[in-house]
Amino acid sequence: MLIKLPRSSDCKAAEITPEHLYFSRRKLLGASLAGFAVSALPGLGRAAEASRYSDVDVGAAPGWFSEKLGATRWQAVTVQGEAITPFKDATHYNNFYEFGPDKGDPAANADSLPTEPWSVVIDGEVGKPGRYALEDFVKPYQLEERIYRLRCVEAWSMVIPWLGFPLAQVLKQVEPTSKARYVRFETLDDPQHMPGQRSGFALIDWPYREGLRLDEAMHPLAILAVGMYGRELPNQNGAPLRLVVPWKYGFKSIKSIVRISLVAEQPGTTWQGLAPTEYGFYANVNPQVDHPRWSQARERRLPSGLFSPNVRDTQMFNGYADEVASLYTGLDLRKNY
Ligand SMILES: Nc1nc2c(c(=O)[nH]1)N[C@H]1C(S)=C(S)[C@@H](COP(=O)(O)O)O[C@H]1N2
Numbered sequence: 001m002l003i004k005l006p007r008s009s010d011c012k013a014a015e016i017t018p019e020h021l022y023f024s025r026r027k028l029l030g031a032s033l034a035g036f037a038v039s040a041l042p043g044l045g046r047a048a049e050a051s052r053y054s055d056v057d058v059g060a061a062p063g064w065f066s067e068k069l070g071a072t073r074w075q076a077v078t079v080q081g082e083a084i085t086p087f088k089d090a091t092h093y094n095n096f097y098e099f100g101p102d103k104g105d106p107a108a109n110a111d112s113l114p115t116e117p118w119s120v121v122i123d124g125e126v127g128k129p130g131r132y133a134l135e136d137f138v139k140p141y142q143l144e145e146r147i148y149r150l151r152c153v154e155a156w157s158m159v160i161p162w163l164g165f166p167l168a169q170v171l172k173q174v175e176p177t178s179k180a181r182y183v184r185f186e187t188l189d190d191p192q193h194m195p196g197q198r199s200g201f202a203l204i205d206w207p208y209r210e211g212l213r214l215d216e217a218m219h220p221l222a223i224l225a226v227g228m229y230g231r232e233l234p235n236q237n238g239a240p241l242r243l244v245v246p247w248k249y250g251f252k253s254i255k256s257i258v259r260i261s262l263v264a265e266q267p268g269t270t271w272q273g274l275a276p277t278e279y280g281f282y283a284n285v286n287p288q289v290d291h292p293r294w295s296q297a298r299e300r301r302l303p304s305g306l307f308s309p310n311v312r313d314t315q316m317f318n319g320y321a322d323e324v325a326s327l328y329t330g331l332d333l334r335k336n337y
C-alpha cells in the first residue's frame with residue numbers, strides 16, 4: 001500500500017511522521033528484517049577530551065586529524081538563527097544502508113568498520129590519477145568548519161557543523177581533462193564489515209554510488225568532510241571521508257568514499273537506479289516539486305517528537321538559492337528532479 005500525504009497547503013504537522021516516510025522508502029527496498037545480521041558491539045570508553053560542542057563524544061582520532069585541527073578555520077559558513085542539531089541526534093538517526101535499514105542501525109553496527117588504513121582512488125578523465133592513503137589525500141587542504149542544513153528526501157532535516165575542505169580543491173589538483181563533465185563517487189564495498197551489503201533486504205546494487213555535474217562539484221559549498229562537531233567523523237556518519245552537498249537531498253552526500261572518478265557521461269547513481277521516477281540525478285532540494293508519494297514542502301527538524309514535531313517550511317535549494325541557483329539557469333527543475 002502506498003501512503004499518500006496531502007498536498008502542502010493542507011499538510012498538518014502531525015501528518016508528517018517518521019513512520020510514513022521511513023516505511024514507504026523502506027518498502028521500496030523490499031526491506032525484511034528476517035535474516036539481517038546485527039553484530040553486538042562493546043561500548044568501549046572513549047577519550048574524554050575537551051570539545052567545542054558540549055554533548056560530543058570525542059572519540060580517538062588519528063594523528064593526521066588532530067594535527068589538522070590546530071589550523072582549522074572555524075565556522076567559514078554558518079546557518080543564521082537555527083540551532084545546531086544535538087550530536088546525539090545527528091549520530092543516532094542515520095541513513096547508511098550498508099549498516100541496516102533502521103535509523104538506529106548505523107550507530108549500532110558501524111563501529112566495527114575499519115577506517116584505518118583507508119585509501120582513495122582518483123581515476124578517469126584526469127591528468128593525475130592515483131591511489132592515495134587518506135592522510136596523504138587530505139594533507140594539502142586546510143580544514144574548515146561549515147555549518148550546513150542537511151535535508152533528507154524523507155522530509156526530515158538537521159543542522160550539522162562539518163569539518164572538511166572544498167571538493168573543488170581536490171578536483172583542481174588532479175587536473176580534469178577536457179572530456180571530464182561529471183564526477184562519480186563510490187562507497188567502500190566490504191560485505192564482511194557492512195552487514196547491509198550481505199543481507200538480502202535491499203535491492204541496492206552495491207557499492208553505493210553517487211554523482212555530480214562537474215560544475216556542481218566545483219561549487220565552493222560542496223565539500224569533502226572528515227569530521228563533524230569539532231571531532232573526527234563517527235563511522236555512522238560516513239568516516240573517514242564523505243561528500244556534503246547542502247543544497248541537494250541527503251542521499252547525494254555519499255559516505256565512506258573510496259573512489260572519485262571524473263567521467264564524460266552522466267553516471268548511474270544508487271537511488272536513481274532503484275526508483276528513477278522517485279529519485280533523480282539532480283535531487284536539488286525543492287519545496288515545489290513533491291516526491292510522487294509525499295510532499296516536499298515542509299520538513300521535520302530534528303530533534304522532533306510526536307508532541308513537538310518541529311515542522312518548518314522547506315526552502316528552495318535548502319536555503320542556498322543565492323549561492324547555487326545560477327548553476328541551473330535554463331534547466332527545467334520539474335523534469336530534472
Ligand atoms: N554510502 C552511503 N551513503 C549515504 C547513504 C547510504 O545509505 N549509504 N544514505 C544517504 C542518505 S539517504 C542521507 S539522508 C545521508 C544521511 O547522512 P547522516 O546519517 O550523516 O545524517 O547520507 C547519505 N549517504
Ligand SMILES: [Mo]
Nearest residue numbers: 152153250251
Ligand atoms: Mo536521505
